[in-house]
Amino acid sequence: GQQLNQSPQSMFIQEGEDVSMNCTSSSIFNTWLWYKQDPGEGPVLLIALYKAGELTSNGRLTAQFGITRKDSFLNISASIPSDVGIYFCAGQLGNAGNMLTFGGGTRLMVKP
């Protein structure tokens, strides 16, 4: 079953606004990954986090790995229409190989 709780499930934002979404888990993950998926396409890797407390940026995206290794957030600054899509967090448990466990996704919709 799903082990990652992702919120919010969906959100409408005004173009130019900042966005924040997060994932929490009852399990400790060694690695957190954030993906964006467009309809009918494969997830595209946005940011990978490896160390507790790590803060990483990729353009307008910023993600942080929680100190407890049980949570992570993703921020998008100055949103634009092409940010529309579904954002998934995914965790890797070190003792379970490299398989990814996905959160339920956050559907981002931008008002033009």
Added chain:
Amino acid sequence: AAGVIQSPRHLIKEKRETATLKCYPISRHDTVYWYQQGPGQDPQFLISFYEKMQSDKGSIPDRFSAQQFSDYHSELNMSSLELGDSALYFCASSLGGPKNTEAFFGQGTRLTVV
């Protein structure tokens, strides 16, 4: 550099038929994962291979089997197809081994069972 290549992109099969999905990982990647994504759902892990050996097994039905070949490409074989097998099937690849690494996804195969 080329990404993960999956074929076919779309597949329509009838109930009880068989299907084979193919995945060609990124060059030098030795680990392949298969995921199933139903409509409005998050991807669910099916199975993975590292260096041609099965490394992890998730919620893969007994009707499905998979393998990784010497050139590291992988095939997912699906038999006795059911309507509920209709989904997007994604393959991802990474550099394996004991260190956790980033997984890159293909564009997926949309399987429709009618």
